[in-house]
Amino acid sequence: MSRKGENIYKRADGRWEGRFKYGFDKNGKAKYKSVYAKTYKDCKEKMNNEKNVRDTEKNNIKISLTVKELLLIWIECILINIKKSTADTYMAIIDNHIIPSMGNMSVNMVSTEYLNKFTSEKINNGRLDGKGGLSAKTVQNIVGVIKSAFKYSEKIYGIKNPAAFITMPKTQKKEIEVLSDLEVMKIKEYCNKNPDYFTVIYDLCLSTGIRIGELCALQCEDIDFENGILTIRKTIQRVKNNDNSSDCKTKIIISSPKTKNSLRKIPLPEGLIKKLQEFVASKGEKDFIFSFDGKKPLDVRTVQKKFACILKKCKIRKVKFHILRHTMASKWANSNFDIKGLSEILGHSSVNITLSLYVHSSVETKRKHMNELFVA
Numbered sequence: 001m002s003r004k005g006e007n008i009y010k011r012a013d014g015r016w017e018g019r020f021k022y023g024f025d026k027n028g029k030a031k032y033k034s035v036y037a038k039t040y041k042d043c044k045e046k047m048n049n050e051k052n053v054r055d056t057e058k059n060n061i062k063i064s065l066t067v068k069e070l071l072l073i074w075i076e077c078i079l080i081n082i083k084k085s086t087a088d089t090y091m092a093i094i095d096n097h098i099i100p101s102m103g104n105m106s107v108n109m110v111s112t113e114y115l116n117k118f119t120s121e122k123i124n125n126g127r128l129d130g131k132g133g134l135s136a137k138t139v140q141n142i143v144g145v146i147k148s149a150f151k152y153s154e155k156i157y158g159i160k161n162p163a164a165f166i167t168m169p170k171t172q173k174k175e176i177e178v179l180s181d182l183e184v185m186k187i188k189e190y191c192n193k194n195p196d197y198f199t200v201i202y203d204l205c206l207s208t209g210i211r212i213g214e215l216c217a218l219q220c221e222d223i224d225f226e227n228g229i230l231t232i233r234k235t236i237q238r239v240k241n242n243d244n245s246s247d248c249k250t251k252i253i254i255s256s257p258k259t260k261n262s263l264r265k266i267p268l269p270e271g272l273i274k275k276l277q278e279f280v281a282s283k284g285e286k287d288f289i290f291s292f293d294g295k296k297p298l299d300v301r302t303v304q305k306k307f308a309c310i311l312k313k314c315k316i317r318k319v320k321f322h323i324l325r326h327t328m329a330s331k332w333a334n335s336n337f338d339i340k341g342l343s344e345i346l347g348h349s350s351v352n353i354t355l356s357l358y359v360h361s362s363v364e365t366k367r368k369h370m371n372e373l374f375v376a
Contacts, residue, residue: 008043016040018047022054065157067110068103074149083255088240093145096128107153112162119143123169136169143168176357177319178327186314197290197298198306200279202324208266209328209346212304212321213237216297217254218289220280228273230266232257232347236297252299262347326358333358 008018015036022033035050037043071094079087101118102110119139126134134142143166150163179187184206191199205215213235222231234254241251257263268276280289287294290303307321325346332342333354343354 006044008040008047010040011036014038016043018043020047020051022050065107065153065159066103067105067107068099070107070153071098071103071145071149074152077152078148083237084239084253085237085255089141090145091240093142097122097126097142098146107150107159110150110162112165115143115146115163115166119166119169136171139169140171176326176330177323178330179316179319179323183314183316184327186316187310190310190314197279198303198310200275201290201303203272203275205321205324206328207269207272209325209332210266211235211257211262211325211347212300214257214262216288216290216300216303219285220283220287220289221285222289223268223276223280225273225277228268228270230268232262232264232266235262236300238300252297254297257347259347259349261344261349264344264347266345329354329358 006018007020008016011017015038017034017036019032019034022031033050035043035046037046075087075090075094082090101121102114119142122134122139122142123136124133126139143163147163147166150159150161153159154161187202191202201215204210208230210230210232214232216236217234218230222233223229224231233256235257236252236254238250238252241248276289280287283289283294288297290298292298304321308318311318329342329346333339339354339359340351342358343351346354348354
């Protein structure tokens, strides 16, 4: 007679049906299988036989599956849920760092001890040019891929996960770099004396803190001039070009922004609205705002090179274009403005990210509060 938990029951047509979990599909969703027989005993025997076949298949996979095969199966599975640029990053990690070291190893033979040694080697001698070790952040990214792939193999194939207890390298938090008031003024003076498209870019980025990819993807329709609202709904990325017939190793794609929080509306200062109206006066609604012909967006690298050139002419230290975002955010945070508002304007997924990056009390502020608390 059927027992509770066996999942064997008698059907309306008189037959017995046994239903059991038969592994998972490539997306990690449980698969079920049913067997049928005239008697409960035969049904239970059939079900046990099918389970044994499945266990044998899983054991065969444990023995034969290599790390390279696992990584390629895993990346194929997650492709539908990640952006093209993320997939390219993962594949670069797999091809350059993981496969050369352990690609031909059986997954079943990889141990936590081996993975910890692998991590250590990457920190000390992991650079592809042979000139030392990789940064802790880069090694963390490599370990992240390994952890995800082995977690997948544990769920799908029942292989023990050796990556669950890898010792992760610690990263040192870098202090955010911002432009000084003098540097901001120098660049502003240069742009005013040499007006071109970058003059508008400089004002826009210092006022809104938008990312460079979001900047280059802007179209005229993204600005509501009547209400003074800028809508961020897309970004430009340069990704690997898989077209073997092309001479270009990379290509530009327009996609959705970094996260769902990056889809946002930003109120614009009145002075900036007027400048933007003048700048796009001759452009069509679908034209890209920053473009030499309106139809093709300005390349991110073109903007970066222009910024580097201006820094050199202004005799300012070499910094990345992203410093404009940091400068805007830091000025806002240090002016005691609404941090929740800043977080939404920047497109952060959490106010805590904004707080940790940009809200830091100065020594003078701390001293002032200490003096207020002190009782003589």
